[in-house]
Amino acid sequence: MKAAVLHEIGGIPHYEDFPDPVAADDEVIIEVKAVAVETVDKRIAAGTHYASRRYTAQLPAIPAFDGVGTLPDGTLVGFGNPRLPYGALAERTVVPRGSWAPIPDGIDPATATVLSTAITAMSARTAAGLVPGETVLVQGATGVAGRLAVKVARLLGAGRIVATGRDDDQLREVKADAVINTAVPDEELTQAYLDARGDGYDVVLDFLWGRPTELLLRALVPRTFAFPRPTRLVQIGESAGAGLTLAAESLRTSGVEIYGAARGLGPETMPEVYGQVVAWAQSGELTFDLVKVPLSDIGTAWQRTGLRGRRLVVVP
Ligand SMILES: NC(=O)c1ccc[n+]([C@@H]2O[C@H](COP(=O)([O-])OP(=O)(O)OC[C@H]3O[C@@H](n4cnc5c(N)ncnc54)[C@H](OP(=O)(O)O)[C@@H]3O)[C@@H](O)[C@H]2O)c1
Structure with missing residues (x-):
């Protein structure tokens, strides 16, 4: 498959071939549809984030630890926690069974990547x-x-x-x-x-x-x-x-x-909070400014500045 591959800490991920993930019994393959590239992803790859050591322990690696994709049955889900060195910036990734939540109707994959920021x-x-x-x-x-x-x-x-x-x-x-x-x-x-x-x-x-x-x-x-x-x-x-x-x-x-910011968020409050953001997105009351780029452009997109508050979203 094609993926954004990081070869060294502080390097730029390159669009290249990477072995397809193989799911273990307790894992599932996700077909990736959209991934937001955030400051945290760049800092992890640059080695300047406290989580860098964990995510770059094994190189080469695929950056980004969450995204939106489809399960083998076609259900659109937001997923997280891919098994390293697999990350989200690839055509496919592998996650532990259950590391996902369905995306509600009327929310496209790119928009879904930004809901957590809202x-x-x-x-x-x-x-x-x-x-x-x-x-x-x-x-x-x-x-x-x-x-x-x-x-x-x-x-x-x-x-x-x-x-x-x-x-x-x-x-x-x-x-x-x-x-x-x-x-x-x-x-x-x-x-x-x-x-x-x-x-x-x-x-x-x-x-x-x-x-x-x-x-x-x-x-x-x-x-x-x-x-x-x-x-x-x-x-x-x-x-x-x-x-x-x-x-x-x-x-x-x-x-x-x-x-x-985590104060007051828990299993009881999260569904209501998530539901409210989704409802605003579905009604168009809350809009999201995105710049969509193909995975093949990851090298230039990764270094892009001047986004003026728009979220860079990679669409494999
Ligand atoms: N993305 C998320 O879902 C999320 C969720 C929770 C928390 N956060 C955190 O919130 C922060 C912003 O995230 P973001 O996704 O909005 O990033 P972003 O789009 O890159 O925006 C960064 C913002 O910080 C400003 N800034 C950067 N360096 C600054 C400095 N030295 N002094 C003053 N302002 C500075 C930038 O101003 P200019 O426009 O002038 O460059 C811009 O307004 C990060 O710490 C991030 O980890 C993000």
């Missing part, structure tokens, strides 16, 4: 308990996940949305009520967070962490004695850095509560 934005409700009318700050709103978060926050009834990014042109494309460019000196950015807050940020969906979120947390410390207004920050991504310095006063006096 689900992370549902953490505004599942982790932070967003109620309609509240103000939401989306940190890192020009990427795929951030742009979807702005749309999802709107659909969840956010009253006011503030979006941050590094590029004014891209920030104009994001349908927010106010925008902040984070590519400015620290004091200017701190002041921008204060100027844009209105009555205060109720929920922050944070795809950045690092410097911008450190400055935000400092900006939320009250300057005068006052009862704090609670701000529920949901940690979802780390595009601006894996760590930050958390000043004690940022928690002591600000009313800030920090949650992980």
Whole structure:
């Protein structure tokens, strides 16, 4: 079969022949239909992600660990956990029996690859308990996940949305009520967070962490004695850095509560959350900006930049 094959850590996957997977008794062969190429896949291949060691332990290997494809009976499913060195970026892959979930009717394979990204934005409700009318700050709103978060926050009834990014042109494309460019000196950015807050940020969906979120947390410390207004920050991504310095006063006096995006997600809540995202996708209320490329173009697609918030989806 044809596959995107990674020969060395830090290399580019090449379109070439790879032995077809053979399923063991407890495994199933998937015919791959669509795979989203995300930052995490590139970081794993580059050796800069904590999971790199596991996924590149055996080389050559096929990158990407989830996708959408068909079971031997033709059912369209989202699958994960392929048996290494098989990954998703191939005509076929092999997964443990049961490592899949059916894709609902009316959702095409490429769109299905992005549903999980929209689900992370549902953490505004599942982790932070967003109620309609509240103000939401989306940190890192020009990427795929951030742009979807702005749309999802709107659909969840956010009253006011503030979006941050590094590029004014891209920030104009994001349908927010106010925008902040984070590519400015620290004091200017701190002041921008204060100027844009209105009555205060109720929920922050944070795809950045690092410097911008450190400055935000400092900006939320009250300057005068006052009862704090609670701000529920949901940690979802780390595009601006894996760590930050958390000043004690940022928690002591600000009313800030920090949650992980997984809070509130479990077997009871997941079906409702997934169902809501699917319903919005089926009705066209939630749209996904994709760039589809054939598997044979993986070499150039892998290195592609300037996607402006569109998800690269490989269609074998
Ligand atoms: N994809 C998912 O399903 C998913 C789910 C949960 C969490 N996440 C995490 O969320 C984050 C964003 O993912 P994504 O898929 O949206 O990635 P993406 O499309 O590549 O977007 C990255 C975003 O981060 C910004 N950015 C990059 N480096 C930055 C820096 N040093 N300072 C400030 N902003 C910076 C980019 O701004 P420019 O537009 O200016 O380059 C862009 O807005 C990642 O940490 C990812 O692991 C992703």
